[in-house]
Amino acid sequence: GAGVSQSPRYKVAKRGQDVALRCDPISGHVSLFWYQQALGQGPEFLTYFQNEAQLDKSGLPSDRFFAERPEGSVSTLKIQRTQQEDSAVYLCASSLALQIYEQYFGPGTRLTVT
């Protein structure tokens, strides 16, 4: 079946612009995660959804970052007034059940803020 998809794959934004990154998880997966991966680093947790409920947003670096999953499937990560330090790969992952099970990752969106 189809895996996790993310769009766009690449995004270049000028500093101060707003961006929206989309994640389509595997159908039927309850859990959805967003991560930020800087060059040469491991994924850093941003936020976690169980269906439409955002149960943990402790990893969001500032109030410029906002995530939603209104119908418990597709999720959007929005970054307002982008800064250069936001440049990274944003990964989405989904899991069949709870957060303690294996995650299936999308290809990521590479965001470059100029």
Next chain:
Amino acid sequence: AQKVTQAQTEISVVEKEDVTLDCVYETRDTTYYLFWYKQPPSGELVFLIRRNSFDEQNEISGRYSWNFQKSTSSFNFTITASQVVDSAVYFCALSEAGGFKTIFGAGTRLFVKA
């Protein structure tokens, strides 16, 4: 607090050599889950294995094996008879049953030369 340490930044081996990737973790929970993921040059993380804290049995899957030792808080990964296709970045990760985050280590980049 949760922490995952992968002290080896890069390892280079010649094909057919065995190689062990180290992972040391910290957690206060008694119930937790450990994972290994592979990130090939294409970029998409791929799940390799999941262990829970109550199962210290070592596991072997083909050329891959994992050694989980609670006494030393380690979950090491060995590739036997390495192949060029094993070249990738490998991440160790930890999820606590009482939370929603997954914490990743910084990764170990493995180069397997022909």
